Amino acid sequence: xxxxxxxxxxxxxxxxxxxxxxxxxxxxxxxxxxxxxxxxxxxxxxxxxxxxxxxxxxxxxxxxxxxxxxxxxxxxxxxxxxxxxxxxxxxxxxxxxxxxxxxxxxxxxxxx
Amino acid sequence: xxxxxxxxxxxxxxxxxxxxxxxxxxxxxxxxxxxxxxxxxxxxxxxxxxxxxxxxxxxxxxxxxxxxxxxxxxxxxxxxxxxxxxxxxxxxxxxxxxxxxxxxxxxxxxxxxxxxxxxx
Numbered sequence: 001x002x003x004x005x006x007x008x009x010x011x012x013x014x015x016x017x018x019x020x021x022x023x024x025x026x027x028x029x030x031x032x033x034x035x036x037x038x039x040x041x042x043x044x045x046x047x048x049x050x051x052x053x054x055x056x057x058x059x060x061x062x063x064x065x066x067x068x069x070x071x072x073x074x075x076x077x078x079x080x081x082x083x084x085x086x087x088x089x090x091x092x093x094x095x096x097x098x099x100x101x102x103x104x105x106x107x108x109x110x111x112x
Numbered sequence: 113x114x115x116x117x118x119x120x121x122x123x124x125x126x127x128x129x130x131x132x133x134x135x136x137x138x139x140x141x142x143x144x145x146x147x148x149x150x151x152x153x154x155x156x157x158x159x160x161x162x163x164x165x166x167x168x169x170x171x172x173x174x175x176x177x178x179x180x181x182x183x184x185x186x187x188x189x190x191x192x193x194x195x196x197x198x199x200x201x202x203x204x205x206x207x208x209x210x211x212x213x214x215x216x217x218x219x220x221x222x223x224x225x226x227x228x229x230x231x232x
Contacts, residue, residue, distance in 0.1 A: 037217055039216070039218035041219070048221075049208065049210075049222040051218055051222075054216040060218075060220055092158070094159075094219070100176065101172075106159075
């Protein structure tokens with residue numbers, strides 16, 4: 001199965017700063033259609049899990065433009081510019097290129 | 113507006129069968145490209161994909177649970193179901209269902225989850 005590694009278990013930043021969360025796959029997530037099957041999710045206490053990004057860089061409807069997905073092949077990044085108080089949460093990457101679909105272990109964004 | 117809600121027994125004994133229901137609105141599981149996926153999360157831990165079912169009846173299961181999983185749907189009542197046989201304490205988790213799109217293959221709307229405890 002494809003393993004996704006989120007090296008950082010926690011990241012401490014101050015509101016207003018920029019942060020990047022990385023996700024590394026054990027094999028390329030590029031399919032023959034030219035798209036990467038990598039998506040990003042946000043989990044906040046008391047809220048439903050929210051999809052932020054799919055195909056590595058496409059924002060889902062209503063997601064603020066400060067959330068930016070990038071990367072290709074096996075290396076992917078979720079960047080958040082000017083972090084807002086509501087962005088302190090846990091972020092997971094997910095690959096759906098091959099079954100079994102697998103999640104990264106998660107990165108918790110914490111207030112410095 | 114897509115919404116989903118999971119329901120289940122709350123607590124059950126080891127070796128029993130876990131039955132979960134996902135009731136949803138805002139889409140139909142008979143429409144091309146629509147699917148429902150099941151994901152679980154032990155308390156304080158990460159997410160694990162379990163299974164997906166698509167509009168055409170195709171299903172995908174996580175082989176790590178071997179043949180313990182069965183996913184099905186009731187299109188006319190807007191429900192999807194997950195059964196997990198022979199549960200043990202390792203199956204204790206919050207179980208989520210999520211709307212899944214063929215375009216993008218991602219989980220765009222999630223339910224709030226239902227907590228399941230396996231205990232004797």
